[in-house]
Amino acid sequence: MSVKAPRISVTVAEVLEVNPLIKRFRFVRSDGQPMPPFSGGAHIVVEMDDHGTRRLNPYSLMSVPEDSSGYSISVRRDDTGRGGSLYLHQHVKPGMAMEIGYPVNLFSLDQRAKKHLMIAGGIGITPFISQMAQLTSLGGRFELHYSVRNRELGAYVDELKALYGDRIHLYFDDEGDKIDLNRLLAGQSFGTHLYVCGPKGMISWVRSTADAAGWPKGTVHSEEFLAPPVGQPFTVELAQSKKTITVGATQSLLEAMEAANVDAPYLCRGGACGQCETDVVSCDGHIEHNDHWLTDEQKASNRKIMPCVSRFGGKTLVLDR
Amino acid sequence: MGMEFNKETFRKDFTYKNSAKAIKRFPFPFYEDSYMYSVNMEPHVPGPKGSVFEPMFDVDEHYIAEMQDRAMVLAEDPLRCQSLPHMTLAGWDLLELIMESKARDYPEWFELHKDGHNWHWINRPLGIDQKFTFLDESTLPYGPMEYITRQSQGDFTLQDQRDDNLWIEAGMVTTQADWSLDFDIGMSFHEWHAPVPRAHELGVFDRALKFLLKLQHGAPVRRFNWTLTVDPLLDTSPENYPKWGPMRTDIRPENVGERMYLRVELQTLHRLPRSNAIAFPIRCYLIRFDDLVTVPKWGRRLHRVLRDIPEDLATYKGFLRNRDSLVQWLSHYDDGAPTSTGWMAD
Numbered sequence: 248m249s250v251k252a253p254r255i256s257v258t259v260a261e262v263l264e265v266n267p268l269i270k271r272f273r274f275v276r277s278d279g280q281p282m283p284p285f286s287g288g289a290h291i292v293v294e295m296d297d298h299g300t301r302r303l304n305p306y307s308l309m310s311v312p313e314d315s316s317g318y319s320i321s322v323r324r325d326d327t328g329r330g331g332s333l334y335l336h337q338h339v340k341p342g343m344a345m346e347i348g349y350p351v352n353l354f355s356l357d358q359r360a361k362k363h364l365m366i367a368g369g370i371g372i373t374p375f376i377s378q379m380a381q382l383t384s385l386g387g388r389f390e391l392h393y394s395v396r397n398r399e400l401g402a403y404v405d406e407l408k409a410l411y412g413d414r415i416h417l418y419f420d421d422e423g424d425k426i427d428l429n430r431l432l433a434g435q436s437f438g439t440h441l442y443v444c445g446p447k448g449m450i451s452w453v454r455s456t457a458d459a460a461g462w463p464k465g466t467v468h469s470e471e472f473l474a475p476p477v478g479q480p481f482t483v484e485l486a487q488s489k490k491t492i493t494v495g496a497t498q499s500l501l502e503a504m505e506a507a508n509v510d511a512p513y514l515c516r517g518g519a520c521g522q523c524e525t526d527v528v529s530c531d532g533h534i535e536h537n538d539h540w541l542t543d544e545q546k547a548s549n550r551k552i553m554p555c556v557s558r559f560g561g562k563t564l565v566l567d568r
Numbered sequence: 569m570g571m572e573f574n575k576e577t578f579r580k581d582f583t584y585k586n587s588a589k590a591i592k593r594f595p596f597p598f599y600e601d602s603y604m605y606s607v608n609m610e611p612h613v614p615g616p617k618g619s620v621f622e623p624m625f626d627v628d629e630h631y632i633a634e635m636q637d638r639a640m641v642l643a644e645d646p647l648r649c650q651s652l653p654h655m656t657l658a659g660w661d662l663l664e665l666i667m668e669s670k671a672r673d674y675p676e677w678f679e680l681h682k683d684g685h686n687w688h689w690i691n692r693p694l695g696i697d698q699k700f701t702f703l704d705e706s707t708l709p710y711g712p713m714e715y716i717t718r719q720s721q722g723d724f725t726l727q728d729q730r731d732d733n734l735w736i737e738a739g740m741v742t743t744q745a746d747w748s749l750d751f752d753i754g755m756s757f758h759e760w761h762a763p764v765p766r767a768h769e770l771g772v773f774d775r776a777l778k779f780l781l782k783l784q785h786g787a788p789v790r791r792f793n794w795t796l797t798v799d800p801l802l803d804t805s806p807e808n809y810p811k812w813g814p815m816r817t818d819i820r821p822e823n824v825g826e827r828m829y830l831r832v833e834l835q836t837l838h839r840l841p842r843s844n845a846i847a848f849p850i851r852c853y854l855i856r857f858d859d860l861v862t863v864p865k866w867g868r869r870l871h872r873v874l875r876d877i878p879e880d881l882a883t884y885k886g887f888l889r890n891r892d893s894l895v896q897w898l899s900h901y902d903d904g905a906p907t908s909t910g911w912m913a914d
Contacts, residue, residue: 252786283785284664284841312842349786355844357730358654381842384703385657465731514782522782 252349254294255282259343260317269370269402270336273310273319277344281315285350287378288470291318292348292516297334300498301506304331305472305516307373307444308350311380318347321402323370328474329497353520354444354470356382361438363389366426366453368445372402374470375444379411392426394418394445428453432460442468472517475499476537478558484565485509486528500554504568511554511568518556525552525566532561573632573693579640584800584854590629591859595620596911597792597832601872603881605767607775612788612836620834621790623673625666625720626851632693634721634743634802641742641803642718647750648805649714651726651738658726658738659713660703661840662847666716691719713738722834722851725749727757729844734780736760743802743852745795745831746886751806765880783846785839793833793850795885796894800829800854819890824897825858828890830870857897865914867901874898 257274265271276282285308295302306320325332339345354374356363363382365375372393382389391411395401397419407415418424432441441462443453450469457467477497484491485504494503501523504511514522518538527534527550536546538553545551552559552566576583586594599608615621620628641648651659667689671680679690685702696719700707708715717724717740725739734757741749752760757777758768767773783789797804798815819827834851861867874882875895882888908914 252784285785286842286844289844349784350841351784352844355729358657358728358843514784520782521778 254346254348257318257345257347259339259341259345262339262341265321265402266400268400269321269323271309271319271321272335272339273317274345274347275317282318283349284315285312285318285377286352286355287312287381288354288356288374289350289352289377290354290374290472290515291320291350293320293335294346294348295331295334295339297330297338300330301502302329302331302334303348303502303505303513303516304474307354307377307470309373309376312377313381313384318350321370321373325474327477329477329499331474351514351520353515354442354468356387356442357440357466357468359438360440360466361388362436362440363387364431364435364439364441365389365391366428366441366443366445366449367391367393368443368449369395369400370402371443371445371449371470373444375442376403376407378442379407383411390414390416392416392418392431394420394424394426394449397421428456429460432457432462440466440468444470447471470519471539472515472519473537473539473556474517475502475556476558478535479560481559481564483559484563485568486565487568494558499556500552500558504554509568513555516555518553521553523553523555525554525568526550527552528565528567529563530559530561530565531563532559534559534564571629574629576630576633578633578637578800578802582799582801584630584633586855586859587629591855591862592913593619594855594860595792595832595834595853596860596863596866596869596913597794598869598873599911600909601869601907602876603873605764605770605772607772607779609776609779609789609791609837612790612838620851620853624669624788624836625673625722625849626834627670627674627677627693627721631721635694635719637802638718638740638742645807648742648807649717649740650749650753651711651713652753655713655726655728655738655843655845656705656711658728658840658843658845658847659711661842661845662724662726663712663716664702665838665840665847666720670720694719714740720849722849724850725848726840727846727848729781729846732781733757734777734846742805744805744850745793745797745833745852746804746806746809748806763884765884766878780837780846783837783839785841788836788838790834790836793835795831796887797829797831797854798827800856802852802854804831816886816890819893821893821897824893825861826856828857828894828897829854830857830860857894861898861901863913864901865907867898868903868905869907871895871898871902 256277258277260275261273263271290305290307292303292305310319322332322335324336367375443450450471480496482493488509492503492507494500512522514520521540530549535558537556620626667680670678677692681688687702689698723741723743725736727734728737739749761773832853836849838847
């Protein structure tokens with residue numbers, strides 16, 4: 248059973264070009280009511296009607312959690328992706344009506360922490376922006392280390408410096424900067440929690456370094472949303488609904504089920520939360536497991552699949568849905 | 569104001585009584601003629617008019633008396649209300665949820681006026697008029713959770729979410745069915761549910777935890793729990809067991825109808841927005857057997873449920889020693905006629 252919150256009808260209030268790759272979108276409620284409050288690190292799912300294709304993409308909220316006048320997200324354009332970010336960049340204009348989901352937090356602050364040590368890479372900065380705003384109003388201690396490709400693509404570096412001063416540490420790849428992680432971790436006081444959001448490589452680097460340095464598992468937090476990858480079209484049989492569906496090249500299995508009016512649970516749509524986990528009835532072929540929810544053993548067994556990001560190649564795949 | 573609040577007690581002379589209206593809207597918890605644990609959760613959406621599901625938080629004729637009883641329990645034992653330091657934000661979330669809900673659902677009794685963080689709360693039944701600063705504890709007489717739960721029927725716990733688990737780390741617990749916040753505080757989901765028989769083997773807690781970790785703000789859920797209590801005592805706590813445990817030896821066939829109560833908990837679960845914690849209100853409703861059997865379907869069904877319930881569940885719920893007397897008494901109200909599914913009266 249899954250219980251979904253109602254969707255929120257919004258109007259696009261502002262579209263701002265942050266840099267050549269990133270645009271910021273601000274949504275206000277179309278009924279004029281206040282937005283629900285949220286917690287730092289939360290994301291929303293934005294629903295798009297991309298010329299007949301229904302897309303539901305998750306984006307971290309980067310506005311101030313207590314600001315109920317609207318929500319802001321930042322979207323990095325992915326020219327080789329499935330089209331969600333391109334749609335937002337090219338077609339979404341102020342005044343447009345859209346639908347979003349209630350905020351969901353899969354990357355929340357541990358309120359027990361004596362200090363929050365944050366490590367961001369690129370667009371991974373967005374959840375930290377709302378977290379730092381929330382910590383500021385609650386009086387929490389934090390320190391951010393933010394790595395970007397170069398000064399031009401360093402989204403929000405000036406704003407963050409102006410707001411938080413020397414609590415913000417910047418690293419520019421093309422200037423040869425590199426986070427000295429071993430030294431940084433060694434210098435933290437007892438009770439510090441570590442948070443990382445950014446590219447896959449950065450997350451595993453931070454996690455393995457912290458692990459080797461003896462940080463308890465529960466003190467290290469990460470968030471990585473995967474965009475559903477593009478791939479070859481494939482066919483799936485849905486046993487409960489007695490339907491056979493075809494998943495298009497730039498469509499996810501979850502989206503294909505939704506398009507066929509099959510009720511499938513979801514929350515993050517990025518392979519992280521586990522909500523869409525589905526039993527495999529039979530599989531003659533190869534499941535391309537792209538999530539980081541299932542264990543390696545589960546993936547190898549081919550008994551489970553995460554339809555939000557995973558694909559299939561081969562003869563037949565039958566799912567219990 | 570539309571409703572008279574009862575003058576009644578939940579201790580000593582036990583003058584607690586349900587009006588005819590309260591009996592009619594009693595949340596009878598048995599969907600069918602038998603009972604077993606399950607993940608019996610459904611969306612907490614407004615129910616039929618007049619039912620206990622109509623508002624987000626039901627306020628009924630027992631409101632003032634229950635709040636007076638809570639104050640007495642707290643005066644004797646302040647540890648019934650505890651909040652670990654990191655749960656204060658969740659307490660504010662709960663305060664906001666309850667104040668907004670009550671002001672919306674009962675505008676004649678409750679008002680909430682907001683000007684930024686300057687809030688003004690009016691609770692007419694309890695005679696409270698409070699101006700305070702939201703998120704500033706120094707402007708309230710108690711912490712936010714204690715402040716609002718001294719004005720809300722039912723127990724409340726707050727669960728922090730981390731490490732793919734839920735941790736019971738704050739609560740106001742004075743109307744409980746034999747469990748202790750002071751004992752459980754800080755425990756994980758499976759730890760605080762450890763004493764429940766059978767449900768672990770059925771996988772109920774694994775499934776329930778998985779479900780709750782994904783609970784969404786804006787989509788609360790509800791379920792029932794139940795037990796039996798001798799006399800309308802709200803505070804059946806382990807701390808006070810010596811006071812109420814022996815009352816169970818007083819039950820005889822001739823006083824079952826008068827002294828036995830079905831105790832129903834309407835439990836709801838709410839994701840809290842600012843803290844990402846989960847609030848768990850546990851609202852207790854009590855009904856005397858004599859009153860319960862005035863609804864023929866309920867009399868028939870309770871007889872069948874208690875007659876057939878496995879012994880370990882009867883032991884856990886604390887009525888095994890009286891089960892034969894109860895079943896015998898209830899059998900007079902069961903003519904063997906079929907009952908309709910669902911908990912509503914026929």
